[in-house]
Amino acid sequence: RRRVQARLDRSLSGARRALKGLRFISRATGSTEATALWGAVEERFDALSRDGLLARDDFGDCIGMVDSKEFAVGIFDALARRRRQNLQRVTKEELRDFWLQISDQSFDARLQIFFDMVDTNVDGRITREEVQELIVLSASANKLSKLKEQAEEYALLIMEELDPEGLGYIELWQLEALLLQRDAYMSYSRPLSSGSGSAAQWSQDIGDGGAQEKPATTAAPGRGRWQRWSPRRAAGRARVAAEENWRRAWVLALWVAAMAALFAWRFAQYRRSVAFEVMGYCLPTAKGAAETLKLNMALVLLPVCRITLTRLRSSWARFLVPLDDCIAFHKVIAMAIAAGICLHAGNHLACDFPRLIASSPGEYRPLAGFFGEERPTYRSLLSGVVGVTGVVMVVLMAVSFTLAARPLRRAPTRTRLPSPLGHLAGFNAFWYSHHLLVVVYLLLLVHGWFIFLVTKWYQRTTWMYIAVPFALHVGERTLRALRSKAYAAKILKVRCAFYQETC
Structure with missing residues:
Protein backbone atom coordinates (compact mmCIF):
# COMPACT_ATOMS: atom_id res chain seq x y z
CA ARG A 1 0.00 0.00 0.00
CA GLN A 201 18.95 -8.92 -13.74
CA TRP A 202 17.59 -5.62 -12.38
CA SER A 203 20.90 -3.91 -13.15
CA GLN A 204 20.89 -5.43 -16.64
CA ASP A 205 17.39 -4.03 -17.20
CA ILE A 206 18.69 -0.56 -16.39
CA GLY A 207 21.56 -1.01 -18.83
CA ASP A 208 19.05 -1.99 -21.53
CA GLY A 209 17.14 1.23 -20.98
CA GLY A 210 14.26 -0.51 -19.33
CA ALA A 211 13.08 -2.03 -22.59
CA GLN A 212 11.50 -4.94 -20.76
CA GLU A 213 9.94 -2.81 -18.06
CA LYS A 214 6.39 -3.73 -17.27
CA PRO A 215 3.97 -0.87 -17.06
CA ALA A 216 3.23 0.12 -13.49
CA THR A 217 -0.26 0.56 -12.22
CA THR A 218 -0.92 4.25 -11.79
CA ALA A 219 -3.72 6.28 -10.35
CA ALA A 220 -5.95 8.51 -12.40
CA PRO A 221 -4.25 11.66 -13.69
CA GLY A 222 -4.26 14.41 -11.12
CA ARG A 223 -5.89 12.28 -8.45
CA GLY A 224 -2.69 11.32 -6.66
CA ARG A 239 8.32 28.08 4.30
CA VAL A 240 11.20 26.34 2.54
CA ALA A 241 10.62 28.43 -0.60
CA ALA A 242 10.71 31.59 1.50
CA GLU A 243 13.90 30.50 3.24
CA GLU A 244 15.51 29.72 -0.11
CA ASN A 245 14.44 32.83 -1.99
CA TRP A 246 14.23 35.69 0.52
CA ARG A 247 17.72 36.92 -0.46
CA ARG A 248 16.80 36.99 -4.13
CA ALA A 249 13.47 38.64 -3.34
CA TRP A 250 14.85 41.58 -1.39
CA VAL A 251 17.68 42.22 -3.87
CA LEU A 252 15.27 42.21 -6.82
CA ALA A 253 12.77 44.35 -4.92
CA LEU A 254 15.45 46.91 -4.08
CA TRP A 255 16.67 46.93 -7.70
CA VAL A 256 13.17 47.41 -9.13
CA ALA A 257 12.41 50.12 -6.57
CA ALA A 258 15.63 51.96 -7.47
CA MET A 259 14.78 51.85 -11.17
CA ALA A 260 11.22 53.02 -10.54
CA ALA A 261 12.40 55.90 -8.34
CA LEU A 262 15.01 57.05 -10.86
CA PHE A 263 12.54 56.83 -13.74
CA ALA A 264 9.88 58.77 -11.83
CA TRP A 265 12.37 61.44 -10.70
CA ARG A 266 13.74 62.07 -14.18
CA PHE A 267 10.29 61.86 -15.77
CA ALA A 268 8.93 64.50 -13.39
CA GLN A 269 11.96 66.72 -13.97
CA TYR A 270 11.54 66.81 -17.76
CA ARG A 271 7.77 66.96 -17.45
CA ARG A 272 8.29 70.46 -16.04
CA SER A 273 10.92 71.52 -18.63
CA VAL A 274 10.32 73.90 -21.56
CA ALA A 275 11.16 71.13 -24.01
CA PHE A 276 8.07 69.21 -22.87
CA GLU A 277 5.86 71.73 -24.68
CA VAL A 278 7.48 70.71 -27.97
CA MET A 279 8.41 67.06 -27.54
CA GLY A 280 5.57 65.95 -25.27
CA TYR A 281 5.67 62.84 -23.12
CA CYS A 282 8.19 61.21 -25.46
CA LEU A 283 10.96 63.31 -23.90
CA PRO A 284 10.41 62.49 -20.18
CA THR A 285 9.85 58.83 -21.07
CA ALA A 286 13.15 58.68 -22.97
CA LYS A 287 15.00 60.52 -20.20
CA GLY A 288 13.51 58.29 -17.51
CA ALA A 289 14.58 55.19 -19.43
CA ALA A 290 18.06 56.73 -19.83
CA GLU A 291 18.37 57.12 -16.06
CA THR A 292 17.58 53.45 -15.50
CA LEU A 293 20.08 52.57 -18.23
CA LYS A 294 22.83 54.42 -16.37
CA LEU A 295 22.06 52.47 -13.22
CA ASN A 296 21.93 49.12 -14.99
CA MET A 297 25.07 49.76 -17.02
CA ALA A 298 26.82 50.25 -13.68
CA LEU A 299 25.23 47.27 -11.92
CA VAL A 300 25.78 44.81 -14.77
CA LEU A 301 29.54 44.96 -14.15
CA LEU A 302 29.37 44.02 -10.48
CA PRO A 303 28.23 40.36 -10.87
CA VAL A 304 31.25 39.64 -13.09
CA CYS A 305 33.85 41.09 -10.70
CA ARG A 306 35.02 37.65 -9.62
CA ILE A 307 37.77 38.65 -7.20
CA THR A 308 35.40 40.93 -5.32
CA LEU A 309 32.72 38.23 -5.21
CA THR A 310 35.23 35.71 -3.88
CA ARG A 311 36.10 38.04 -1.02
CA LEU A 312 32.43 38.72 -0.31
CA ARG A 313 31.71 35.00 -0.08
CA SER A 314 33.97 34.82 2.97
CA SER A 315 32.31 37.80 4.66
CA TRP A 316 28.97 38.46 6.34
CA ALA A 317 27.56 39.63 2.99
CA ARG A 318 26.95 36.02 1.92
CA PHE A 319 24.15 35.79 4.49
CA LEU A 320 22.27 38.72 2.92
CA VAL A 321 23.11 38.64 -0.78
CA PRO A 322 22.68 35.58 -3.06
CA LEU A 323 26.24 35.66 -4.37
CA ASP A 324 25.85 32.29 -6.09
CA ASP A 325 23.17 33.81 -8.36
CA CYS A 326 25.43 36.56 -9.68
CA ILE A 327 25.37 35.34 -13.30
CA ALA A 328 21.58 35.02 -13.23
CA PHE A 329 21.33 38.59 -11.91
CA HIS A 330 23.78 39.69 -14.61
CA LYS A 331 21.43 38.26 -17.24
CA VAL A 332 18.37 39.89 -15.67
CA ILE A 333 20.10 43.28 -15.69
CA ALA A 334 21.10 42.70 -19.33
CA MET A 335 17.46 42.13 -20.24
CA ALA A 336 16.53 45.34 -18.42
CA ILE A 337 19.24 47.16 -20.39
CA ALA A 338 17.80 45.83 -23.65
CA ALA A 339 14.32 47.00 -22.64
CA GLY A 340 15.72 50.40 -21.61
CA ILE A 341 17.50 50.82 -24.94
CA CYS A 342 14.29 50.12 -26.84
CA LEU A 343 12.37 52.62 -24.71
CA HIS A 344 15.06 55.32 -24.78
CA ALA A 345 16.15 55.06 -28.43
CA GLY A 346 12.64 54.35 -29.66
CA ASN A 347 11.18 57.48 -28.08
CA HIS A 348 14.03 59.63 -29.37
CA LEU A 349 14.06 58.31 -32.94
CA ALA A 350 10.34 57.81 -33.49
CA CYS A 351 8.74 60.46 -31.32
CA ASP A 352 10.51 63.49 -29.88
CA PHE A 353 13.01 64.03 -32.75
CA PRO A 354 10.22 64.19 -35.35
CA ARG A 355 8.21 66.51 -33.08
CA LEU A 356 11.23 68.77 -32.64
CA ILE A 357 11.87 68.93 -36.41
CA ALA A 358 8.19 69.66 -37.15
CA SER A 359 7.84 72.39 -34.49
CA SER A 360 6.91 75.95 -35.47
CA PRO A 361 9.42 78.83 -35.07
CA GLY A 362 7.55 80.06 -32.01
CA GLU A 363 7.62 76.62 -30.36
CA TYR A 364 11.27 76.13 -31.22
CA ARG A 365 12.52 79.48 -29.93
CA PRO A 366 12.87 78.38 -26.22
CA LEU A 367 15.02 75.43 -27.37
CA ALA A 368 17.39 77.43 -29.57
CA GLY A 369 19.93 77.61 -26.75
CA PHE A 370 20.27 73.81 -26.80
CA PHE A 371 20.12 72.99 -30.53
CA GLY A 372 21.23 76.23 -32.26
CA GLU A 373 19.42 79.08 -33.93
CA GLU A 374 18.22 76.94 -36.81
CA ARG A 375 15.98 73.95 -36.27
CA PRO A 376 17.96 70.74 -36.64
CA THR A 377 17.16 68.15 -39.27
CA TYR A 378 16.84 64.44 -38.62
CA ARG A 379 20.19 63.90 -40.32
CA SER A 380 21.95 66.55 -38.25
CA LEU A 381 20.62 65.03 -35.03
CA LEU A 382 21.94 61.58 -35.98
CA SER A 383 25.25 62.82 -37.39
CA GLY A 384 26.18 64.75 -34.25
CA VAL A 385 28.25 63.36 -31.38
CA VAL A 386 25.19 62.19 -29.45
CA GLY A 387 23.60 60.56 -32.49
CA VAL A 388 26.72 58.76 -33.73
CA THR A 389 27.71 57.44 -30.30
CA GLY A 390 24.15 56.35 -29.63
CA VAL A 391 23.79 54.43 -32.90
CA VAL A 392 27.21 52.76 -32.56
CA MET A 393 26.44 51.72 -29.00
CA VAL A 394 23.13 50.18 -30.04
CA VAL A 395 24.80 48.22 -32.87
CA LEU A 396 27.63 46.91 -30.66
CA MET A 397 25.29 45.94 -27.85
CA ALA A 398 22.94 44.20 -30.29
CA VAL A 399 25.88 42.11 -31.55
CA SER A 400 27.12 41.35 -28.04
CA PHE A 401 23.69 40.49 -26.63
CA THR A 402 22.76 38.32 -29.61
CA LEU A 403 25.93 36.22 -29.44
CA ALA A 404 25.42 35.86 -25.69
CA ALA A 405 22.08 34.14 -26.24
CA ARG A 406 22.16 30.56 -24.99
CA PRO A 407 21.54 28.82 -28.38
CA LEU A 408 24.45 30.68 -29.99
CA ARG A 409 26.71 30.70 -26.96
CA ARG A 410 26.52 26.93 -26.48
CA ALA A 411 26.34 26.00 -30.14
CA PRO A 412 29.36 24.12 -31.53
CA THR A 413 31.34 26.30 -33.90
CA ARG A 414 30.36 26.18 -37.59
CA THR A 415 27.48 23.74 -37.13
CA ARG A 416 24.32 25.71 -36.49
CA LEU A 417 24.51 28.49 -39.09
CA PRO A 418 25.44 28.46 -42.78
CA SER A 419 28.87 29.76 -43.76
CA PRO A 420 30.14 32.37 -43.04
CA LEU A 421 27.54 32.94 -40.32
CA GLY A 422 28.55 29.68 -38.70
CA HIS A 423 31.64 31.38 -37.32
CA LEU A 424 29.39 33.53 -35.14
CA ALA A 425 28.30 30.53 -33.09
CA GLY A 426 30.14 29.19 -30.08
CA PHE A 427 31.64 30.34 -26.83
CA ASN A 428 34.61 32.12 -28.40
CA ALA A 429 32.32 34.38 -30.42
CA PHE A 430 30.39 35.19 -27.24
CA TRP A 431 33.59 35.82 -25.28
CA TYR A 432 35.24 38.16 -27.75
CA SER A 433 32.03 39.98 -28.66
CA HIS A 434 31.53 40.76 -24.99
CA HIS A 435 34.81 42.64 -25.07
CA LEU A 436 33.15 45.09 -27.45
CA LEU A 437 31.37 46.41 -24.37
CA VAL A 438 34.60 48.15 -23.38
CA VAL A 439 34.10 50.37 -26.42
CA VAL A 440 30.43 50.75 -25.46
CA TYR A 441 31.34 52.10 -22.03
CA LEU A 442 33.78 54.60 -23.49
CA LEU A 443 31.14 55.75 -25.97
CA LEU A 444 28.62 55.94 -23.15
CA LEU A 445 30.82 58.41 -21.30
CA VAL A 446 31.07 60.57 -24.42
CA HIS A 447 27.35 60.20 -25.14
CA GLY A 448 26.46 61.20 -21.59
CA TRP A 449 28.68 64.27 -21.66
CA PHE A 450 27.24 65.75 -24.85
CA ILE A 451 23.55 64.98 -24.23
CA PHE A 452 20.92 67.50 -25.28
CA LEU A 453 19.03 69.86 -22.96
CA VAL A 454 21.83 69.96 -20.35
CA THR A 455 24.19 72.86 -19.72
CA LYS A 456 25.84 72.31 -16.31
CA TRP A 457 28.50 69.70 -15.64
CA TYR A 458 26.84 68.20 -12.57
CA GLN A 459 23.73 67.48 -14.65
CA ARG A 460 25.80 65.11 -16.77
CA THR A 461 25.50 62.17 -14.40
CA THR A 462 26.51 59.24 -16.59
CA TRP A 463 30.12 59.18 -15.38
CA MET A 464 28.93 59.31 -11.77
CA TYR A 465 27.11 56.00 -12.22
CA ILE A 466 29.70 53.96 -14.07
CA ALA A 467 33.04 55.36 -12.88
CA VAL A 468 33.48 53.12 -9.82
CA PRO A 469 32.10 49.83 -11.27
CA PHE A 470 34.03 50.34 -14.51
CA ALA A 471 37.28 51.09 -12.65
CA LEU A 472 36.71 48.06 -10.40
CA HIS A 473 36.11 45.74 -13.34
CA VAL A 474 39.10 47.04 -15.31
CA GLY A 475 41.27 46.77 -12.20
CA GLU A 476 40.22 43.16 -11.65
CA ARG A 477 40.85 42.21 -15.27
CA THR A 478 44.28 43.81 -15.09
CA LEU A 479 45.10 41.99 -11.86
CA ARG A 480 43.98 38.66 -13.31
CA ALA A 481 46.10 39.26 -16.42
CA LEU A 482 49.16 39.91 -14.24
CA ARG A 483 48.44 36.84 -12.14
CA SER A 484 48.14 34.67 -15.25
CA LYS A 485 51.71 35.60 -16.18
CA ALA A 486 53.01 34.89 -12.70
CA TYR A 487 51.47 31.41 -12.39
CA ALA A 488 51.51 28.57 -14.90
CA ALA A 489 48.58 26.20 -15.32
CA LYS A 490 49.12 22.62 -16.45
CA ILE A 491 46.32 20.91 -18.39
CA LEU A 492 45.94 17.39 -17.02
CA LYS A 493 42.85 16.24 -18.86
CA VAL A 494 40.42 17.52 -21.48
CA ARG A 495 36.92 16.15 -21.71
CA CYS A 496 34.05 17.22 -23.96
CA ALA A 497 31.00 17.81 -21.79
CA PHE A 498 28.23 18.61 -24.28
CA TYR A 499 29.18 18.13 -27.91
CA GLN A 500 31.24 15.10 -28.71
CA GLU A 501 31.89 16.15 -32.31
CA THR A 502 33.72 19.34 -31.30
CA CYS A 503 36.60 17.52 -29.61
Missing part, protein backbone atom coordinates in the same frame (compact mmCIF):
# COMPACT_ATOMS: atom_id res chain seq x y z
CA ARG A 2 2.85 2.39 0.82
CA ARG A 3 4.39 1.93 -2.60
CA VAL A 4 1.10 2.69 -4.31
CA GLN A 5 0.66 5.91 -2.34
CA ALA A 6 4.30 6.99 -2.70
CA ARG A 7 4.36 8.80 -6.02
CA LEU A 8 6.58 11.64 -7.26
CA ASP A 9 5.98 14.53 -9.63
CA ARG A 10 9.44 16.09 -9.78
CA SER A 11 8.52 18.51 -12.53
CA LEU A 12 6.54 20.37 -9.86
CA SER A 13 8.40 19.30 -6.76
CA GLY A 14 10.62 21.66 -4.85
CA ALA A 15 12.76 18.66 -3.96
CA ARG A 16 14.20 18.43 -7.45
CA ARG A 17 16.91 20.96 -6.55
CA ALA A 18 17.92 18.75 -3.66
CA LEU A 19 18.04 15.68 -5.88
CA LYS A 20 20.71 17.29 -8.06
CA GLY A 21 23.17 17.03 -5.21
CA LEU A 22 22.55 13.33 -4.56
CA ARG A 23 24.99 11.72 -6.94
CA PHE A 24 27.53 9.03 -6.19
CA ILE A 25 30.94 10.66 -6.51
CA SER A 26 33.54 8.42 -8.12
CA ARG A 27 35.85 10.53 -10.25
CA ALA A 28 38.83 8.40 -9.36
CA THR A 29 37.05 5.03 -9.52
CA GLY A 30 34.41 5.51 -12.19
CA SER A 31 36.56 4.23 -15.06
CA THR A 32 36.14 0.89 -16.72
CA GLU A 33 39.89 0.51 -16.28
CA ALA A 34 39.51 -0.01 -12.54
CA THR A 35 41.83 -3.02 -12.62
CA ALA A 36 44.54 -1.00 -14.33
CA LEU A 37 44.09 1.82 -11.83
CA TRP A 38 44.68 -0.59 -8.98
CA GLY A 39 48.40 -0.41 -9.74
CA ALA A 40 48.45 3.30 -8.88
CA VAL A 41 46.39 2.66 -5.74
CA GLU A 42 48.82 -0.06 -4.72
CA GLU A 43 51.78 2.31 -5.13
CA ARG A 44 50.08 4.92 -2.95
CA PHE A 45 49.33 2.22 -0.37
CA ASP A 46 53.04 1.36 -0.18
CA ALA A 47 53.86 5.06 0.29
CA LEU A 48 51.18 5.81 2.90
CA SER A 49 51.02 2.57 4.89
CA ARG A 50 52.84 1.95 8.14
CA ASP A 51 53.82 -1.62 9.00
CA GLY A 52 51.65 -2.86 6.14
CA LEU A 53 48.51 -1.09 7.38
CA LEU A 54 46.74 1.93 5.84
CA ALA A 55 45.13 4.39 8.25
CA ARG A 56 41.46 5.30 7.85
CA ASP A 57 42.29 9.00 7.38
CA ASP A 58 44.63 8.16 4.47
CA PHE A 59 42.02 6.14 2.59
CA GLY A 60 40.94 9.09 0.43
CA ASP A 61 44.50 9.90 -0.61
CA CYS A 62 45.16 6.28 -1.40
CA ILE A 63 42.19 5.75 -3.74
CA GLY A 64 42.58 9.15 -5.41
CA MET A 65 39.81 11.13 -3.68
CA VAL A 66 42.18 13.89 -2.61
CA ASP A 67 39.53 16.62 -2.80
CA SER A 68 36.82 14.51 -1.12
CA LYS A 69 38.50 13.03 1.94
CA GLU A 70 35.37 13.39 4.08
CA PHE A 71 33.37 11.50 1.48
CA ALA A 72 36.09 8.84 1.21
CA VAL A 73 36.06 8.30 4.97
CA GLY A 74 32.29 7.80 4.74
CA ILE A 75 32.83 5.10 2.10
CA PHE A 76 35.51 3.49 4.27
CA ASP A 77 33.18 3.29 7.28
CA ALA A 78 30.32 1.94 5.14
CA LEU A 79 32.49 -0.83 3.72
CA ALA A 80 33.80 -1.62 7.20
CA ARG A 81 30.25 -1.95 8.55
CA ARG A 82 29.55 -4.53 5.85
CA ARG A 83 32.24 -6.67 7.49
CA ARG A 84 30.61 -6.09 10.90
CA GLN A 85 33.87 -4.44 11.93
CA ASN A 86 34.96 -1.06 13.28
CA LEU A 87 38.20 -0.64 11.35
CA GLN A 88 40.77 2.07 11.79
CA ARG A 89 43.42 0.51 9.56
CA VAL A 90 43.32 -1.98 6.69
CA THR A 91 45.77 -4.32 5.03
CA LYS A 92 46.51 -4.36 1.32
CA GLU A 93 44.20 -7.36 0.85
CA GLU A 94 41.34 -5.56 2.61
CA LEU A 95 42.03 -2.43 0.57
CA ARG A 96 41.89 -4.56 -2.59
CA ASP A 97 38.48 -5.85 -1.54
CA PHE A 98 37.29 -2.30 -0.83
CA TRP A 99 38.59 -1.15 -4.22
CA LEU A 100 36.72 -3.86 -6.08
CA GLN A 101 33.47 -2.88 -4.37
CA ILE A 102 33.98 0.83 -5.04
CA SER A 103 34.90 0.33 -8.70
CA ASP A 104 31.89 -1.89 -9.41
CA GLN A 105 30.03 -0.06 -12.20
CA SER A 106 26.61 -1.63 -11.61
CA PHE A 107 23.98 0.71 -10.25
CA ASP A 108 22.84 -1.74 -7.58
CA ALA A 109 26.36 -1.97 -6.13
CA ARG A 110 26.74 1.80 -6.02
CA LEU A 111 23.29 2.21 -4.55
CA GLN A 112 24.02 -0.30 -1.81
CA ILE A 113 27.24 1.56 -0.88
CA PHE A 114 25.37 4.84 -0.85
CA PHE A 115 22.69 3.32 1.40
CA ASP A 116 25.30 1.84 3.74
CA MET A 117 27.01 5.22 4.01
CA VAL A 118 23.83 6.81 5.33
CA ASP A 119 22.45 3.89 7.34
CA THR A 120 25.01 4.32 10.10
CA ASN A 121 23.06 2.26 12.66
CA VAL A 122 22.62 -0.65 10.19
CA ASP A 123 18.86 -0.98 10.76
CA GLY A 124 17.94 -1.01 7.06
CA ARG A 125 16.12 2.31 7.31
CA ILE A 126 17.08 5.93 6.70
CA THR A 127 15.69 8.69 8.91
CA ARG A 128 15.44 12.40 8.15
CA GLU A 129 18.64 13.06 10.08
CA GLU A 130 20.49 10.47 8.03
CA VAL A 131 19.11 11.96 4.79
CA GLN A 132 20.43 15.33 5.93
CA GLU A 133 23.84 13.78 6.61
CA LEU A 134 23.74 12.28 3.12
CA ILE A 135 23.08 15.71 1.56
CA VAL A 136 25.85 17.34 3.59
CA LEU A 137 28.26 14.57 2.64
CA SER A 138 27.43 14.78 -1.06
CA ALA A 139 27.57 18.59 -0.99
CA SER A 140 30.96 18.47 0.69
CA ALA A 141 32.31 16.10 -1.95
CA ASN A 142 30.98 18.30 -4.76
CA LYS A 143 32.00 21.57 -3.07
CA LEU A 144 28.37 22.74 -3.12
CA SER A 145 28.37 25.10 -0.15
CA LYS A 146 24.89 26.42 -0.89
CA LEU A 147 23.39 22.92 -0.89
CA LYS A 148 25.23 22.17 2.33
CA GLU A 149 23.76 25.23 4.05
CA GLN A 150 20.22 24.21 3.08
CA ALA A 151 20.61 20.50 3.83
CA GLU A 152 17.93 20.55 6.55
CA GLU A 153 15.30 22.09 4.30
CA TYR A 154 16.09 19.71 1.44
CA ALA A 155 15.97 16.73 3.79
CA LEU A 156 12.49 17.77 4.90
CA LEU A 157 11.35 18.07 1.29
CA ILE A 158 12.75 14.65 0.39
CA MET A 159 11.11 13.00 3.39
CA GLU A 160 7.78 14.59 2.48
CA GLU A 161 8.06 13.12 -1.01
CA LEU A 162 9.38 9.67 -0.08
CA ASP A 163 7.57 9.21 3.22
CA PRO A 164 3.95 10.23 2.51
CA GLU A 165 2.67 8.23 5.47
CA GLY A 166 4.88 10.08 7.93
CA LEU A 167 6.58 6.94 9.29
CA GLY A 168 9.81 8.85 9.81
CA TYR A 169 12.04 6.67 7.63
CA ILE A 170 12.59 5.48 4.06
CA GLU A 171 13.86 2.16 2.80
CA LEU A 172 16.36 1.10 0.16
CA TRP A 173 13.84 0.82 -2.66
CA GLN A 174 12.76 4.43 -2.01
CA LEU A 175 16.35 5.68 -2.12
CA GLU A 176 16.58 3.75 -5.39
CA ALA A 177 13.63 5.73 -6.77
CA LEU A 178 15.16 8.94 -5.46
CA LEU A 179 18.47 8.44 -7.29
CA LEU A 180 16.84 7.23 -10.49
CA GLN A 181 14.35 10.14 -10.32
CA ARG A 182 11.50 7.96 -11.51
CA ASP A 183 7.94 9.28 -11.56
CA ALA A 184 6.63 6.19 -9.77
CA TYR A 185 8.18 4.09 -7.06
CA MET A 186 6.97 0.89 -8.64
CA SER A 187 9.38 1.40 -11.55
CA TYR A 188 12.52 -0.62 -10.79
CA SER A 189 11.46 -0.94 -7.18
CA ARG A 190 12.70 -4.44 -6.51
CA PRO A 191 14.83 -4.58 -3.35
CA LEU A 192 18.57 -4.80 -3.68
CA SER A 193 19.35 -6.39 -0.33
CA SER A 194 21.87 -9.16 -0.07
CA GLY A 195 19.04 -11.67 -0.02
CA SER A 196 17.64 -10.56 -3.36
CA GLY A 197 18.39 -12.87 -6.21
CA SER A 198 17.26 -10.47 -8.94
CA ALA A 199 19.80 -7.68 -8.43
CA ALA A 200 21.94 -8.64 -11.41
CA ARG A 225 -1.55 14.93 -6.53
CA TRP A 226 -4.77 16.05 -4.83
CA GLN A 227 -4.62 13.13 -2.41
CA ARG A 228 -1.10 14.07 -1.37
CA TRP A 229 -1.89 17.77 -0.89
CA SER A 230 -2.38 18.99 2.64
CA PRO A 231 -2.20 22.38 4.39
CA ARG A 232 0.78 21.19 6.41
CA ARG A 233 2.65 20.11 3.28
CA ALA A 234 1.80 23.34 1.47
CA ALA A 235 2.86 25.44 4.45
CA GLY A 236 6.11 23.51 4.73
CA ARG A 237 6.92 24.03 1.07
CA ALA A 238 6.03 27.70 1.31
